[in-house]
Amino acid sequence: MIRLPLRILLVEDLETDAVLIKRKIAKIVEAPEIEVVDNLEDCKHMLINFVPDVIISDYNLPTCTGMEVLELALDIDSSVTFIFLTGTINDEELAAHTILAGGSGYILKKHMDVLDEKLEPLLKKVVFTMVAKKDIREQIRNNKIAVNQIYNYLDSLKADNKEQRENIGKIRESMGQFKTGDNDRKA
Known part of the structure; x- marks a missing residue:
């Protein structure tokens, strides 16, 4: 069991x-x-x-x-x-x-x-x-949830102009620095 x-x-x-x-x-x-x-x-x-x-x-x-x-x-x-x-x-x-x-x-x-x-x-x-991974398991899960929700929010944004699209791209790029190997999302 x-x-x-x-x-x-x-x-x-x-x-x-x-x-x-x-x-x-x-x-x-x-x-x-x-x-x-x-x-x-x-x-x-x-x-x-x-x-x-x-x-x-x-x-x-x-x-x-x-x-x-x-x-x-x-x-x-x-x-x-x-x-x-x-x-x-x-x-x-x-x-x-x-x-x-x-x-x-x-x-x-x-x-x-x-x-x-x-x-x-x-x-x-x-x-x-x-x-x-016992010691960090719940922390990883909570981080994944937060990152996933942020990505989901970014995906839902409708960028009206080039500057907004570029800023969203910069946010995604910056977030990529904080990702773990466990959560590789395509930008």
Whole structure:
């Protein structure tokens, strides 16, 4: 049993699968904090404000693909662990592509009955990394939230003239000096 609390973002559109996945996670994580979303907009909101330790995502979603979720996640936090849990990946080439694109692993939904056994080693790896950073973990999370919210605000600004656009660029550049390797955002 993993005793360290884990923040998990579950990207899943089927409520029955989400309930089952949450039950399986509860078998291996003592205190999971799980948020469920099914689209990119909600996913972005959770990545900015919830800052998960791990993302578990279906591949086929109603409004996007798991690869789009992965790209968004890596854009916001390049160090986040991303696990595909899907019935779609049935060929080795697509599975390899997900890993090469930055996914940390994948599990087929046909193994849902033993999901806890398949997921446990992947989550233990996340915990191992978290324990190594234990002293600064919450500070890093709070800093990521603040930086993400600032970037989100800057993205929402509508620069009316060249000077304003240049100033926004300078702010982004200055903020880049304060980023950690854990949170590389594209400017």
